[in-house]
Amino acid sequence: GRACYLGSDFNIKGIGRTQLAKNPPYSIHGNGRMALENAIREAMMSNYIFENTLTGTSPVLAVIALKTKDKYHWIKKPIHNALLVRLDEGSLDRISHREYHNIKRNISLGSLIKKYAIFDAEMFSHRILHGAWSTGNISLNGQWLDMESASFISGRGARYSITKKYISNYFGYESIGIKQAIRQLIEIHKPSFAGKDWQNIFDSERAKQMSYEILRLLGINIK
Numbered sequence: 001g002r003a004c005y006l007g008s009d010f011n012i013k014g015i016g017r018t019q020l021a022k023n024p025p026y027s028i029h030g031n032g033r034m035a036l037e038n039a040i041r042e043a044m045m046s047n048y049i050f051e052n053t054l055t056g057t058s059p060v061l062a063v064i065a066l067k068t069k070d071k072y073h074w075i076k077k078p079i080h081n082a083l084l085v086r087l088d089e090g091s092l093d094r095i096s097h098r099e100y101h102n103i104k105r106n107i108s109l110g111s112l113i114k115k116y117a118i119f120d121a122e123m124f125s126h127r128i129l130h131g132a133w134s135t136g137n138i139s140l141n142g143q144w145l146d147m148e149s150a151s152f153i154s155g156r157g158a159r160y161s162i163t164k165k166y167i168s169n170y171f172g173y174e175s176i177g178i179k180q181a182i183r184q185l186i187e188i189h190k191p192s193f194a195g196k197d198w199q200n201i202f203d204s205e206r207a208k209q210m211s212y213e214i215l216r217l218l219g220i221n222i223k
Contacts (some may be wrong), residue, residue: 002032039082042148115142117205125213131161
């Protein structure tokens with residue numbers, strides 16, 4: 001509700017309230033703008049994940065500070081808004097876009113399931129909590145999106161950063177939300193493996209990637 005495509009290569013976040021915005025205008029993110037400090041934080045997290053994981057996320061090319069200011073709930077003094085410029089190339093197409101809009105993209109569900117499993121294992125191993133997974137921040141090419149709420153955690157316990165409402169927002173439980181998203185795609189496309197086989201594929205691929213990540217944490221280089 002606050003981002004737009006610019007041609008086929010770029011996506012800009014913080015442009016203002018769009019027709020897709022569901023939150024009331026007075027709520028967080030409801031006005032469609034983005035605080036400068038949040039934009040800088042998301043740029044750092046996105047580019048780290050882009051460089052250090054297999055499936056990654058869309059890299060941030062620029063943070064543009066604006067002259068306009070807004071009042072945000074976590075600070076008394078109004079602060080500058082910003083635009084976040086991200087590389088797109090279709091990587092920011094969401095599952096919800098596929099369901100509610102007739103976007104023309106060929107999707108290999110088998111490959112997508114494996115990518116989701118690999119990234120889930122990587123995020124757990126790197127101790128990265130997305131924090132807003134249950135909003136559907138995932139792309140049709142296997143990447144997680146909108147890393148504004150992502151953070152590193154100091155332990156292995158369940159954590160949350162946005163809401164307690166969804167268990168898939170807790171560290172270590174994101175795979176519950178991923179499976180819900182996969183099930184949603186299967187209902188749309190009705191592939192031949194629409195039974196429970198896809199869950200076995202996901203769990204097997206996640207376990208294999210987790211083994212690789214454990215070896216990397218031990219300092220063993222896995223090519």
